Amino acid sequence: MSEAVARLRNLPVSPTKVRLVVDQIRGNRVENALHTLEFSKKRVAHSVRELLKSAVANAENNFGMDVDTLVVSQACVDKGTVMKRFRPRARGRASRILKRSCHVTITVRAAE
DSSP states (O other): OOEEEEEEEEESSOHHHHHHHHHHHTTSBHHHHHHHHHTOOOTTHHHHHHHHHHHHHHHHHHHOOOGGGEEEEEEEEEEEEEEEEEEEOGGGOEEEEEEEEEEEEEEEEEOO
């Protein structure tokens, strides 16, 4: 059985925030997942929705799958690069700020 994959690399959002959105669509039909992402209040839902559309387009164009039968089989979020910045604090000190990024991978396959 063939699967179509789409990857979004170096998304400048913390992986924890993206996992909250991705966990809602894992295992769902593509149509339901798109509706869930469209009405989600999370800022990152737009990026995940575009990535899911890309995975669906890959399935349709590269593998000739029927779009109506697709299911989100895998959706994972991995840690990306971390930019380290410093912010001045009181009494001549500095605190470190971590600007995290992540890699999102979505795999779709035909429902059985």
